[in-house]
Amino acid sequence: MGAGDQGVPISRINHNGNYNLSKLLHTIQNWMTEEGYDFKEKTYKQKNTDEGLEIETEIEGERKHSAYLKFSINVLIKIKDQNNVEITRNGKKETTQNGRLMLETSGKVESDWQKAFTKSTFLKNANKILDKYILGPLISKHQDELYYTIISLQKTIKKAMDFEAV
């Protein structure tokens, strides 16, 4: 991890009602694959409660931009009171889920992801100068691009969840 790691602010999507969890996860995975990110499910936790299932999953997408810079996108999904429900859509019966879903998206431009500048104090200081004064504008530009890439992911997620305001 380099001195110039720049984070993209967290954005949160909340939904109470019906949703299709399988469709949502596949949508995120397909989007990441199409954008060239390596998809990885970092954690998956599930717990049965009286009100329904509690699920927490963290998805990470990584893209190695160069030997020095790497982009990563994180999606954290927390679900409470999930139950399976059957709904009728366009005359057909479908099994979906009903519950309270919270989804957070964030991202980061990571410099020196190969940790080449961590071997000595001199290299660490050189890394700081490199990130701040030499590559600073470039890292900032990539952070902006990553920000708008994450907005595109959010729009895709909202469409998959049939949001009205998309």
Added chain:
Amino acid sequence: MGEREIVIDKQRFTYEGYFDPKQLYAILDEWFADNWYDRREKKHTESTTKEGILIDIEFEPWKTVTDYLRFIIKLRLQITGKETTIETPTGKKRMYEGKVHGLLNAYLETDNEGRWQSKAFFIFISALYDKYLYKPLTGGYQAILKQETNSLVNTIRGYLNVTKKGYER
């Protein structure tokens, strides 16, 4: 991040009638793009209940005006409504009938790159600079921010009132 000066504090607006959340959202997106604001959606909540839909969106777009100053607008929209179908000259249109509540704040943020926040002495110098040397310039930027914020509110009100007049029964 430096100091934030409040330019507009809790400006509210309310609308009751017919509206299309998709179109309203698209109009906001278009306004941010046309006025060179970086769009930031902090929170977006949608819930479907028996009474209808509840949408709660919090935007915090910003615009970097100079390397020292930034405009920030905080817009919160709370939309409640029931789905309905309206007859139009071009055919049936899916709309919502309900309420739209808006809350708006606008800020001037100085030292947006945080260069003067690393040491106590720098913070002191920057505070003196903001208060006595930069003040004449800040007044002009406040007026621009007020104008842009009013333009945003008028754009939202304009769309909603057109929808109301177009589809009032």
